[in-house]
Ligand code: SF4
């Protein structure tokens with residue numbers, strides 16, 4: 482049986498949203514971020530951008546409309562990024578805002594020259610991001626041949642292990658099985674597999690978002706992931722998430738939900754789960770869009786002004802040391818906003834998830850598309866959406 486991953490409505494809507502997106506105004510073709518005193522350093526370099534995002538894109542993602550860069554420009558950006566690092570590095574991530582192994586984003590020659598730069602850079606580990614479907618035996622052999630002697634790791638955006646959520650809530654353009662296949666290849670070559678997992682996916686209520694993140698970590702680890710990275714969602718301009726937020730259908734997850742996901746994982750899984758982007762680093766990172774007002778992060782995961790600083794300090798501590806006792810401290814911490822969050826988790830939705838998604842789809846379609854679109858494609862989409870739903 483063919484597994485369907487396409488979502489004609491979300492793809493069309495993402496194209497509409499991106500149509501109005503201004504080009505990035507680029508102050509620098511690379512961006513470096515140093516965390517944990519050099520234990521983790523990332524170098525992001527500019528490319529034409531994620532090819533999936535160029536043609537359609539995930540509902541929460543806006544890395545901006547990139548610019549076409551040639552081989553020389555890409556390699557030069559990475560070289561400059563690496564030479565700007567002035568700390569001793571343990572784990573080095575060098576990645577485009579998209580997929581290192583997509584030849585449309587990083588031309589093969591540029592990729593090989595980047596590997597040469599990395600090979601000579603003194604870090605213990607080297608990592609990059611790429612979509613699962615770009616991973617092949619040949620490309621993985623090329624990495625291991627080009628960069629001997631370093632621990633290699635590759636991060637893939639799984640977001641959710643639920644194929645229905647990937648298709649109807651995220652518009653991921655891939656299937657979780659592709660993650661599992663890629664992980665199997667990487668494991669064969671002893672490359673560490675990182676799974677990026679979302680908390681706060683579009684359309685999910687807070688309890689569903691927690692459940693989805695927990696089951697995605699469990700699934701990812703059983704299907705070849707060595708490490709899971711939890712990403713609580715931020716609302717960015719030019720995304721469907723932003724439209725949902727503006728229209729009262731979405732709120733970013735509370736940081737208490739992030740704590741809850743970690744708490745619910747058994748100790749073995751928790752040890753292999755890390756957290757990322759629980760702070761808003763975007764302000765100093767994302768290259769500005771031409772219209773500066775549009776480049777801001779609209780809303781971020783948070784708690785309340787009374788406890789936020791303490792919560793972030795503890796999350797920093799967890800991020801740094803990974804000690805389960807930090808999660809216990811967060812779990813036992815009291816605040817009024819935590820009571821409100823808990824209460825919301827207990828709210829019973831009037832409609833099931835597929836029914837809710839369908840109702841919001843109709844709102845989205847009527848806001849972006851002509852009536853003819855729903856008349857032509859709506860019935861088939863509705864049938865698939867309702868009939869293919871599975872909570873697993
Ligand atoms: S989340 Fe990843 S795959 Fe999806 S559009 Fe963004 S960069 Fe591309």
Ligand SMILES: [Zn+2]
Nearest residue numbers: 785788816818
């Ligand atoms: Zn609070």
